[in-house]
Amino acid sequence: MSGTQALAAGLPDGVHDAQQAFRAVLDALARPGQSRVMGPALPGVALGGAMARLLLSLCDDDTPVWWQREDAGLPHWLRFHVGAPVADVPAAASFAVFTEIDRGVTLADFAAGTAAAPEFSTTLLIELPSLTDGPVLAWHGPGIQTVQHVGLQGLPADFWTRWQANHAAFPQGVDIIFTCGDRALGLPRTTRVRRLEGV
Numbered sequence: 001m002s003g004t005q006a007l008a009a010g011l012p013d014g015v016h017d018a019q020q021a022f023r024a025v026l027d028a029l030a031r032p033g034q035s036r037v038m039g040p041a042l043p044g045v046a047l048g049g050a051m052a053r054l055l056l057s058l059c060d061d062d063t064p065v066w067w068q069r070e071d072a073g074l075p076h077w078l079r080f081h082v083g084a085p086v087a088d089v090p091a092a093a094s095f096a097v098f099t100e101i102d103r104g105v106t107l108a109d110f111a112a113g114t115a116a117a118p119e120f121s122t123t124l125l126i127e128l129p130s131l132t133d134g135p136v137l138a139w140h141g142p143g144i145q146t147v148q149h150v151g152l153q154g155l156p157a158d159f160w161t162r163w164q165a166n167h168a169a170f171p172q173g174v175d176i177i178f179t180c181g182d183r184a185l186g187l188p189r190t191t192r193v194r195r196l197e198g199v
Helices: 014-030 049-058 074-082 159-168
Strands: 065-067 095-098 123-127 137-140 148-150 175-180 183-187 192-195
Touching (some): 014 175, 049 123, 065 074
Parallel strands (some): 065 095
Antiparallel strands (some): 137 192
């Protein structure tokens, strides 16, 4: 690993930028299917701006992170800036980072919390090629007035079947934040996702 990778940029304005990203992602999770701007890419970091800023804003030394890929010096970069350790197994992760979702994701591998403490679950951060150009599905649930139509691009064919099982386990289950470029979009475990008629 080169020194440049190890010392790649963090947030330009640590306190202000982290607060802004934190508020934006809370809003994205409170309004499922509506994307929010997180901010531009960070120099030298091999992640989109939204993903990088979310990691720097949400993680700390008490939040182990599981990486789908551990190359590009990213685990070291995150630990350098916020102290986040690497989770050796998915179930030990507070956050999980997916940058090649086409390789698949098994939601049941991650911590779902317990009935008494559902908050002790993993939040998946999934980088996609587009938040708008995929097959359009209907989202329903808390934070959605009637229906939200969402077309995420690049998800595996079996993803929504796995999501249905995750949703059915409520109050347990994982939450997901999808990112693309400078934007993020929330999918909390409370959201029901259905195919549109005729699709």
